[in-house]
Amino acid sequence: MDYTFSEFSERVSKDSGIVRLMQDLDVGLSPGSKTFFLGGGNPAIIDEVLDAISEANHDLLDSPEEYARAFGIYDHPAGNVAFREVLADYFSRKFTALIRKENILITNGSQSSFFLLFHLFAGKFQNGIKQVLFPILPEYIGYHDLGLFPDMFTAMEGKVRPLQKHRFVYEIDKEKLMAMLQDHHHEIGLLALSRPSNPTSRVLEKKILDEISTVTKKYSIPVLIDNAYGYPFPGVIFTEGEYEWHENFILSFSLSKLGLPGLRTGIVVAEETVIERLSQMQGIFSLSPGGIGPALVKKIFEANKMDDLCLSHVLPYYREKSKIAQNVIDDLLAKTRYFLHESQGAFFLWLWLPDLKISAEELYKKCAAEGVIIVPGHYFAPKRTWPHLEQCIRISLARPDKELVVGLSLLCKIILENI
Amino acid sequence: MDYTFSEFSERVSKDSGIVRLMQDLDVGLSPGSKTFFLGGGNPAIIDEVLDAISEANHDLLDSPEEYARAFGIYDHPAGNVAFREVLADYFSRKFTALIRKENILITNGSQSSFFLLFHLFAGKFQNGIKQVLFPILPEYIGYHDLGLFPDMFTAMEGKVRPLQKHRFVYEIDKEKLMAMLQDHHHEIGLLALSRPSNPTSRVLEKKILDEISTVTKKYSIPVLIDNAYGYPFPGVIFTEGEYEWHENFILSFSLSKLGLPGLRTGIVVAEETVIERLSQMQGIFSLSPGGIGPALVKKIFEANKMDDLCLSHVLPYYREKSKIAQNVIDDLLAKTRYFLHESQGAFFLWLWLPDLKISAEELYKKCAAEGVIIVPGHYFAPKRTWPHLEQCIRISLARPDKELVVGLSLLCKIILENI
Known part of the structure; x- marks a missing residue:
């Protein structure tokens, strides 16, 4: 046709x-x-990741009731409640903060998390259009088409800082960022960055994240930190991983880069009001997220095996x-x-x-x-x-x-x- | 905040x-x-569905290479290729038509399929706005909020036809539908209906579907038939299930109503150009669909157990x-x-x-x-x-x-x- x-x-x-x-x-x-x-x-x-997940799978098969729950019943639109409770406990320890299950959303992978977040904080608003700002380019390839509305994204180039021969890093241009926020804060709905950066591997220092929180909080702009490769899991960070969860930070995690992309399980941690909105959107777009990833990976957390x-x-x-x-x-x-x-x-x-x-x-x-x-x-x-x-x-x-x-x-x- | x-x-x-x-x-x-x-x-x-899926799960655990493929590698944005080949063969027999893997898309459940389809065929177009038309209300609750743009949906009320005491059916108002298409075909991007209808259970007759195809084809408008409860699986139809796949029909299927909603696996069958577009959109929105459902359910099809x-x-x-x-x-x-x-x-x-x-x-x-x-x-x-x-x-x-x-x-x- x-x-x-x-x-x-x-x-x-x-x-x-x-x-x-x-x-x-x-x-x-x-x-x-x-x-x-x-x-x-x-x-x-x-191998060790695959062994852990197949052990969890054997366990699940050995508990018919649990198996029936995972395969046979839709999870809550915010994701499996028992898994979110286990994660709340885990993240509370990792970020030395009180994180409850109401702060946690399970999605069908972090790409789906970004889709929800970008359409919650950018696109059409009652008073006009808002954009997602990437404060340090280059930035993840998967963000840039992820808007149903045209022109949903804007960005700032990273500053090249030369290191020893044949090496360099990108830095955030802080002054430019502050000027940008001052002049355009009504048009910016969300800051987003990956840590470690995909593609550059840059791990923005804790101190820089604290500064970003300070300047964005002033304008009630949330900041998405995409930890797909980072802290606390899969933990592929060669510098310092830990940082502080500020109230306007939205944290995204994924099981994919551990070696489990087939599960399509993503996790978002944010203020309760944000999770509630995301949960409504997810209910509308996909009823509920997949139940198998949560049922299996919960066992890995419960056995305290994730960090190892x-x-x-x-x-x-x-x-x-x-x-x-x-x-x-x-x-x-x-x-x-x-x-x-x-x-x-x-x-x-x-x-x-x-x-x-x-x-x-x-x-x-x-x-x-x-x-x-x-x-x-x-x-x-x-x-x-x-x-x-x-x-x-x-x-x-x-x-x-x-x-x-x-x-x-x-x-x-x-x-x-x-x- | x-x-x-x-x-x-x-x-x-x-x-x-x-x-x-x-x-x-x-x-x-x-x-x-x-x-x-x-x-x-x-x-x-x-029980029998759960037994079949857990048997498939044991099989998968017994094939380490296959297990690693399912959990450890992203599927194609259109979904697992081997599963799509098995489905192509199955659907070709069921619809007596040549259906190839290029006609098939796997999604994270049929709600996700609808989201993709509605935003491919409705919303903003280069020449204005198009809507999805539901030709026979009442119609599935999950369709009506599934548009990021306002006013993406329009609908026609079903005609009440009384049957014996205390029973009735809804019928499509064919004349009104033809008039509607004649006057508004530029504004209609897609017809959509569930069969059996959720909520009424109405199974539109094969002959009526043929007529719908004829009138919509004239205006190059595709028709979504949502078979979540219907033919050929899960097959919860008390009248006649079979019907013909016309070239402007887009068929949606789900594993959920078999009793496996935790898998979040949906299937779309359509012309190759439509599947290609949907696959691009799915790549952007979620990289690829979940790999576990396809890996398990493929075994049920291969063992020829689905129909039974x-x-x-x-x-x-x-x-x-x-x-x-x-x-x-x-x-x-x-x-x-x-x-x-x-x-x-x-x-x-x-x-x-x-x-x-x-x-x-x-x-x-x-x-x-x-x-x-x-x-x-x-x-x-x-x-x-x-x-x-x-x-x-x-x-x-x-x-x-x-x-x-x-x-x-x-x-x-x-x-x-x-x-």
Whole structure:
């Protein structure tokens, strides 16, 4: 049939970074694939995590009543009540704060959490339009198409701070942020940032988060901290993970990066009024979130195994990968001008190539032609207005050593041919 | 904090039928609850279904590679490829049509399917606004808030056709539908109907569906047939289930009403171009759908067990419930003027009380005060413009016999006090 499609569908069907990434991921990770997959953020399969979840699954099968509850009854629109109670206890200890089940929402993965949050705090309001502000670009590829209304996002470029040779970090431009809030606070509904940053791995310091809370609270603007890779689980942070939960902070967590993306379980922690609104929206959009992830992972928390899984298995795995990958790049690109973002956590290296003669998009295509999948930098911003990002790429570290090293070697060869 | 919330959140936070229903459901079905739950559409727990899924779960645990794939890797944004292949084969046989995996999308439950479809075919378009048309009210409570844009829905009242004493059916007003399409086809993006109807149980005849296809195809308007309770699974149809898949039909299916709502697995069958668009949207909104439901239920299809589960266990269970409930009502309301919609399928009875002295909403409250949960009729329309619905209630049949009979007796007592 010759249908016409909505404005939203037309907009995203042309060029969505996250759609391309998820399609590349499915092809790259399918059995028999010959690609070197340094693209999307699929976690590694870590045996100890899989053992823990299958043990929980055996347990669940051994309790017919519990099994029937998990499979046979819709959870509350805010998510399984018993799981939220266990999480409330866990988060209260981690953030030294009183966190109750009424502060917790379970979702079908953190992408779904962001969708709910962005449409609660941005889009059409009674007095006009509000936007989500990303205070430090580059920022997560999956945020930028996640608005049904056009122009839901605005952003500030990160400031490049050079470190020792071949290394740098991005910093928040605090003065610009304060000026922005002062001039535009009526148009900003939410600040959002990932910690560690996806793609750069930047772990914003506790002190900086405290400052952000202070300036945003003044204007009653909430701040989303996306901990998909961070504190307290999966805990892939090479610096300091802990920070304080301020009343205008909204915390997002995910089970995916532990190695369990098939469960599609996300968690939001926020003030009760926010959770209530999100719960209504989730009831409307999907009745209730999935019940299997909560039923299984609750057992891992109850057995007090979560922190050990993260600290003894997940964190060391990715720290080692980061070292291996940095060694390959430092070795093969030694004679060129290149800068890696200091590796502070997550599963990624962020590589800046100021002398690249082609765009990152063209580099992506040349790499793909040789079976190496990366993600070009321009996708990590809501608009294509920062030329710097055309010189950057994100490299995922989750694949086995051999695939990682061979893929990186091929990548470096292609880079050297285009510099 | 003193936040302001988006227009959408403000709109739905006031009075959403589906939010109230899901909250009632969680309270009503929690362990130790003393209510008689004739409200939301939670399916019964049917032992044979639970046995089949736990057998599949044991199988999955016995195949470590398959287990790791299901839990540890994101599925394609359109859903697990192997599951879609199995479904393509199954649906091709059921609809005597060539249905390929490219015609199939997996979602996080059919509520999520509707959200995607409504925002693909309605809302803002390049040339203005389009609406979803419900051609036969009353219609599913969960549709009516499911639009981020205001006024996304329009509807036509069903025509009451009296049957034998105390029974009636709703019919589509075909002439009005044709006139509506002729005058407003530019403003209508999608027709949507549930079959069996939730709430009335009406199973629109194959011939009527053929006619609907003919008139809508003329204007390139797609038609969503929501088979949550219907053909081919869970197959809770007391009349004829089979019908033809026309090229402008979009079919929605769910695993929930089999007795597996915790899995949150929905399925959409449509033309390839439609599935491609939906897949992009799903990638953006949730990366990919859950992987556990597909991994488990695939095994039930592969073992050719689905049809037998439906025909030998699910269908007889609800047919029996419907008879029991009709007997109680016919018995206790015998001396009043009341009309039940002919019971053609699904888990509901729809009761019309023309002499009710209070509104259905007030009846709901009086019942709730005595521990009986029902759903008042006015929620089954996008706007409160049809007074007839204030005289109607939906009664769910899924609970055990004793709870059903005692709940119905209490309900009839309260009705008699208010007539």
